[in-house]
Amino acid sequence: MHDLLEMPEVRARVPRVSVAEYHKRVEAGTLGKRAELIRGLILKTMPKSPLHSYMALRLFELVKVASGEHYHFRLEQPLTLTDSEPEPDIAVVRGRDQDFVTAHPRGAALVVEVAFPSAELDRENAALYAENGIEEYWIVMPKLLSIEIFRQPSRGVFQETLTLTRGVLQCGSVPEICLGLDEIFKGCPV
Secondary structure (H helix, E strand, O other), X not given: OOOHHHOHHHHOOOOOOOHHHHHXXXXXXXXXXXXXXXXXXXXXXXXXXXXXXXXXXXXXXXXHHHHOOOEEEEEOOOOOOOOOEOOOOEXXXXXXXXXXXXXXXXXXXXXXXXXXXXXXXXXXXXXXHHHOOOOEEEEXXXXXXXXXXXXXXXXXXXXXXXXXXXXXXEOOOOOOOEEEHXXXXXXXXX
């Protein structure tokens, strides 16, 4: 069966939603619990497997302990970007918790996504994050025991990309974060 959304003429007719309109729908309660705005499209979020949940919580704790007190930490919470409001697994934001009582952060020093079962959408979101000045982006792949790292956004593109499969991950945007891959993937089934 042909996927309708793969047809450019159909995709062009799908209505886009602004961040402001999305917020109105959120406040009205018309979206349900599992939605996020990506490039003006309201997407239903995927359910999370036990491995995904384990890795997201493990990384959240490791990053939070390593980062210190000058950051606000978000676990599956929105970031308000130009035409999107993704809910990354982890966001490390400069500022204090009190700075975000009336509005979501508009950027982050570090965004982390756990890619399971697929990294395809997470890789697509790299451009979205680069365009919005997210300083560093990690895609963590527990089944492959690897992490794709995107750094130095400039003109909507990350200038540095690399993949780690062993050793130590030194965060470029939050230098306090220095984690061994063995520690990150501890307990993951191989």
